[in-house]
Amino acid sequence: MIEFRAVTKRFEDGTIAVDELDLTVEAGTITVFVGPSGCGKTTSLRMVNRMIDPTSGTILVDGKDVLTVDPPTLRRGIGYVIQQAGLFPHRTVLDNVATVPLLSGWDRRKARTRAAELLEIVGLDPAFGKRYPAQLSGGQQQRVGVARALAADPPVLLMDEPFSAVDPVVREGLQDELLRLQAELDKTIVFVTHDIDEALKLGERVAVFQTGGHLAQYAKPAELLSAPANDFVASFVGRDRGYRTLTFLHADVPVHPVDTAKLGQRVAVTDWTLVVDDQDRPKGWLSGVDGEIEVSDQDLIAGGSLYDGSTLRGALDAALSSPSALGVTVDDNGAVVGVVRADDVIKALAKARAAGEVPK
Amino acid sequence: MGGWLFDPAHWSGPTGIPVRLLEHLGYTLMTLLIAAVIAIPLGAFVGHTGKGGFVVVGLSNALRALPTTAVLILVVLWAGLGDFPVYVALVLLAIPPIMAGTYAGIRAVDPVTVDAARGVGMRESGVLLKVEIPNALPLIYGGFRGAALQVVATATIAAYTGAGGLGRLVFDGLALQEFGQMLAGAVLVALLAVLVDLGFAGLQRLTVSPGLRPVGTGGKT
Amino acid sequence: MTWIFENWDRFWEVTGVHLRLSVVPVLIGFVLSIPLGWLASRSATARAILFPLANILFTIPSIALIVITPVLIGVKILDEINVIVPLTIYTIALMVRSVADALSAVPGHVTAAANAMGFRPLRRFLTVDFPLALPVTIAGLRVATVSNISMVSVGALVGLGGYGQLFTEGYQTDNTAKVFAGLIGTVVLAVLADGLLLLLGRVLTPWARAGR
Ligand SMILES: Nc1ncnc2c1ncn2[C@@H]1O[C@H](COP(=O)(O)OP(=O)(O)OP(=O)(O)O)[C@@H](O)[C@H]1O
């Protein structure tokens, strides 16, 4: 658990980066600090591991005032990941990951073994261990940065825009990976970003900072969307926040049957028909053909996103992105279960609202 | 013209070419060692703390303007003949490039890397010794090799005050109006400079992390 | 210090010689290094030849070059040209790299824009590339000038003029004050020349400091 108590940071030039911050980060959760550039997110984060010392106020990590601990010792017990990864260019990937265990006095063999383990945990081939940071892609460097922060198994992890320097596809992969890791490791994570989507996706609790170092709202993501504390928060979470709210609703949407055909099969296509492979996984759509044809790859119209039965947002997106306006629903193995319709999603939303599941 | 250089008589005895070469190499290596011991900690300390950078730059420039001949003669007049004046003059010559290289090298280390070093819990000494200096090594070597070239070339004038080294060939040749001997001295000094530089280039390859080589050439993949 | 005032005429005379022997090579070397540096910035082959050559020239001790030059070009050992030629060579060896680096560092989009506006190559070089390369070039020129001023003294070891004469005469007559006077003269001259070039650089490239 991390507690900020009336924490203020005023820099020598008079800038007030953090103003009277009161906030408690619960143990074992991902808490996201989000806000526009210069609002004091990084400063707040860096005060936890004493990269910056507060001007006034107290920060407690697991009940202990950080100012009473000598900074290097404190930092070895807190993982720290930064935007540019900050890997040591002169050390191999493996030695980078082994840094903190070595600093903490582990013997070299044990530290290296642990480092190799960690590479696997963050989804990197241990063969990467021999490379130098310059030989990795940005996304791979970030994974190494996370591995380095986790190496000594610290209970607390500070992450400052760790994924913002990589492209959107890689970023999404890293985010999913972090959620998977957290499900296993159960760390207390403070994650800084200025990307509201990232905040809503990762955060169990989200602290929205306002320029000038004020905490504007500290709440669960769904609540932030449905009940922004003020105009600043409302505009920061964005205009399409109604659509984003769907991310947090798990209401049932009726799944309808759909006509399917296998590749190579001879069929007469009248209505939209979903073409599947031998394992029943969707390949694409067929529509409006004269008479009977043998289904081949060339006839297929590419499908939209797939719905895995989780949130209303996924269902709506599947329906909206499908050429047939039918959102393909799949099971855990990727096999087709049926289709969902956009109007059913809207009905489900209305039902949820009537039942008071959508916070006002 | 090359006759003097290849005359076997000049390759033996206490004043033979091998002896002069070794003397010259001795001056050079000893000078570089002393200069490095003084200049690297100074440059590293100032580079690390970021305070007093103008002192390092100013001191380097002032020392660069100092004529080595005058320093050599002054120290001889004060302390008498011998190797000591040679070392004073050459060390003063070698300090500026090594100090400037070290300072520039430390300052050029990516601040993000240094921040990360503190972030993982290194103490200041660790930040300097385990991160800043290893990353500054290419530039430190740059300054050091520049100093080595200058020292090899300038050690020649040590012979003016009667000390040894390849400068003996130049000054003795000058006194005897023996052009072949002077030329031999010049050629041997240039050759020695190239060899010394090659030696340090090899040392650099061995001690600088492959991770710091330009992308695509470092390490195994 | 007192030696300087008691022997003002002599001091003034060697100062003049010293200045001439160090400034002339800098000027000649600078002018010659511009086309060479340009060549090195344009062609990898030229670079592969010029840079190692410059390095090797630099390793030849100045005293050796000073005593060899008269034999090679057939003049007397006491001719001033014997200092001017070696120092010119050193200046070129230093400046070729500076000029080449400076020209290579001119942003590609700037030269492209100049080409697009219809500059002819020589005009573009004189009015766009070279001015933009000036800050780095002048930094190189400062190093060359200071090291030349310090190196001229070596000529005195074979009997040539400049402050070096005060060193050798002081050495032979055990006159520390005289050596000291020469040393002070050299350092002051170097500092003055360096400051002058720094100032010149600022005046010539006002844009380099704009917006800082
Ligand atoms: N060392 C410093 N000295 C003076 N002011 C500083 C210093 N570090 C940060 N600031 C100022 O403090 C404020 C908060 O900075 P901080 O880095 O915490 O912002 P941030 O929320 O992390 O922004 P970003 O999203 O751009 O990273 C800014 O106005 C910044 O200019």
Ligand SMILES: [Mg+2]
């Ligand atoms: Mg920040």
